[in-house]
Amino acid sequence: MRLTGLAAAAALMLASSPALAQGPAAQPEAPWYPSRYGPDDQIGAMNLLTPEKVLEAARLVQRGQVYRLGVPVGRDTPAFPPRSAAVTVMMPDQFGGALVPGATGPSENRMSYADDMFTGWLGVGSQIDSFAHLGIDNRFYNGNHAHDFMRTTGVTRLGIEGIPPMVTRGVLVDMARARGKPMLEEGELITADDLRAAMRDQGVEVRRGDVVLIHTGWVALLEQDPPRFGKGEPGIDNGAADFLAGLGVVAVGADTWGVEAVPFKNPNRIWEGHQTLLAKNGIHILEVMDTRALARDQAKEFLFVLGQPLLKGAVQAIINPIAIR
Template identity: 30%
Template sequence: MGEVKDVPLLSELLKDSPKNWGKWGADDEVGSLNYLTSLEVIRGVGMVRSGKVFTLQVPMGAPEGDPIWPGRRTAQRVNVMDHSHYQCGKGPHFPGELHYADDMMIMYLQGSTQYDALGHVWYDDQIYNGFEAETTTGGMTKASVLPIAEKGVVGRGVLIDMARYRLKNVLDRGETFDHEDLMAAAAQQGVEIKKHDILIIRTGFIGSFYTMPSDNFYDNFVEPGLTYSPELVSWFKDMEIPNLVTDTIANEVTIDPVSGIALPLHSALMRNLGVAFTEITILDELADDCAADGQWAFLYVAAPLKVVGGSGAPVNPVVIK
């Protein structure tokens, strides 16, 4: 990466990048998730073969810590009521002597497996669909995570295992791939990425968090992932991809190796096309099962928490094969 002065602005990099603003009306707040109609739900349900169920959320509030974007704090769970309160005579009394445990959690809304709100990132003072960036002040009044949570996300999911395709357990730091790599991996797996598919990509990166000390995981932090190109953005637009899901923290390589811009696909895909981003999933068990039975497409179901004004919210996506 060069000096800051050599890095172009997003407005320059994406000046000719396509937008879906207005495609579903001036008030739309769920973007490409509009592609997931009732017919797409039925198509997804039709992928169920064996009834096997996989959940894709990482554990929350683990004692050893959770994978999270550097600079954020992991979720903190605290008991506020448990057996010790009754042992010392301070537990509340109920007729019949019912006792109970209670706790609370303090966390970043994007501090676990989560959906980004479409208004989560922006440039030129406009978020998705042309809403003013001012609408994020004090809580998002436009393109928050709430409309996504209210809609729900159901459709045909397809897993592309880039790590397995490249004969690795986990991709290297900063290792990139593009839509052509995805299609090549899909062909090797014997599956086709189709229009309106929920695109799920395994790199092995989040799984690696649980195999090493956290200091090593965050040292020289640069994630592997998709890398920006006009052709990749056009492919997402033409394929009408509603949702990008990965086992990385940011769904793309941290710093674009050509432009030097941080996270340009957040703007090109989420802000401009309205593609929903799902991040920090754990995909290793699902990938192993797909490799074993040869079924790489399935029913995907998810709904983030209904956080009013939230820029994101935790989610536990469910895959049914």
């Protein structure tokens, strides 16, 4: 197609002007480090978990009802590629039914035992993300650069073992109920306005130091359709992550494997919510939380308890937190 007059001139301007050819120039990002808790801080929003906050949360226990929020993890658990996990059980030195030896021969009490070995990734099933998990241009929470602390033998800062026990008030936002269906769809977005509306309608108040869990119904696919569970998910967008960060929460979780909506609305902007929560605000992310029982009972608030495994230098950990009402 031939260009004439103004059309040819406009095409020439676009070709010679990168700013015009690529659209408006990107605005420089606002500084996001050092942290509001100080340039040496490594625990982020967990600074908000004071003894007073723990006592506030403990007063929520009225029924003695306990909810398991973790899911069983095994060889068939769908996970973000290339992650997998496997347990191998062995009975060392007991081949063919042999007994464990005592001091001078087979044990008189005929002792047998089994051991197990875990082989896999720590980001499978129900998990917590440390601040060393995801960053921005090789910088992680509080501006820590990967080359300063990232080692194949384990991170030297921001590791799982440095996260204090998480004992606080938890709240549930039931987005499936808010949308009048048992389960949201792949890629279905939850915006800040959606969260505000659901919280208002369900009487959910978020306070500083809380853990916020979002129920979408997606976790049911772990049993009903595991391949579909791992291929996509409903979830928050970056605006919702920013909204939750502004409320002063210590962790954001969901019954999905990544908390954010996948496929991404813009496939060239990926896991921005993780960047906002982990890197910019020091807020932990809890994935694959089994919120079904809480949603069934329409629980709005509860005591949330998590003591993660103290795996030195790990950036994630498989967890099983509990909610108590």
